Amino acid sequence: MSEPLLTLDGVHTHIGHYHILQGVDFSVPRGGLTMLIGRNGAGKTTTMRTIMGLWRASRGAITLDGRDITGLATPDIAQANVAYVPEDMGIFSDLTVRENMILAARDGEPKDDRLRWIFRLFPALEKFWSLEAGALSGGQKQMLAIARAMIEPRKLLLVDEPTKGLAPAIVGALIEAFGELKKTDTTILLVEQNFHFARALGDDVVVMDDGRIVHRGLMADLAADEELQQNLLGLSLEMHQ
Known part of the structure; x- marks a missing residue:
């Protein structure tokens, strides 16, 4: 396993x-895609918002690339090359x-090569x-x-439930x-409920439950172990897409 880019150590958040x-x-290994999953209300979104500084940790430490970011304001965390796509999209x-893309670009205008890459991935945006x-x-x-989060190369990308409510064809895209x-080189931490999506990419x-981490491991191992899925999540992931 590669060294972690992001580490949460004993993090508590009160709202x-x-x-x-x-x-x-x-920890989130550098250069990989880590899935953060769990039952509704487990604390996944709160975790993402706490990492991003939108909610403050009351105890514990959050470290990004060896730097303690626990007390930083959200704009300072963003300046550390972290992007966040919230569940409500934030457009x-x-x-x-x-204009949305211009606002997300560091120099006020998306670079042509990056924009071409995004248009290849999402042709509808060009249209x-x-x-x-x-x-x-x-x-x-x-x-x-x-x-918008991809318009600049990012060190860390946080994404909260990108497939929620979307048609299968869009999920495939x-x-x-x-x-x-x-x-x-982007490291990704992604909250997701769609098992097909999680298994394909993670x-x-x-796994979170009631504000705590109850399991860490390889996505492929969890995907192959229905008994573990039942123990951790109370259901088979195959039935939860």
Whole structure:
């Protein structure tokens, strides 16, 4: 296993009076795609938001590439070359596809070679380049959200449930896109409920339950062990797509 790019060590997060993360410990190997899975309400989104500094850890440490980022503000974490695609996509509906991409580009204008690569992965974005993002379909909006995160080379990409509510054909397109992204130097931590997607792309897997990590291992091993799936998740992943 490669050395970790991201490490969470005993991370606790409180939201109001609620103690959501309760000593979260796991690492994300450099250059791979790690799946973060678990039952609804397990704390997956809170984990992503805590890494990104949107919610502050009340205890513990988060380390990125050897640097403690636990107390950093979200813009500073983004400046460390981390991108986040939230579950609600986070696009600007009143702006065009082009304007959304310009805002995500570091120098205010996407580089031609990077843009061509994204258009190859998501042809609909080129087709609707001048259309307001709010007029896109749900799948196209998700493509735009991911493309915004990919417009610059990233050290770490955090993605929260990219396939939620999408048609199988769109899920297939996202599998292809993330497969291409895995060939780059980007490390990916991805929350996902679609087993087909997780099995196709995941290198490693971390399973959460009730604000704690209950399993770490290879995605292929979990995918092959239905008894382990039942023990950890209360269901077979094959039935949860």
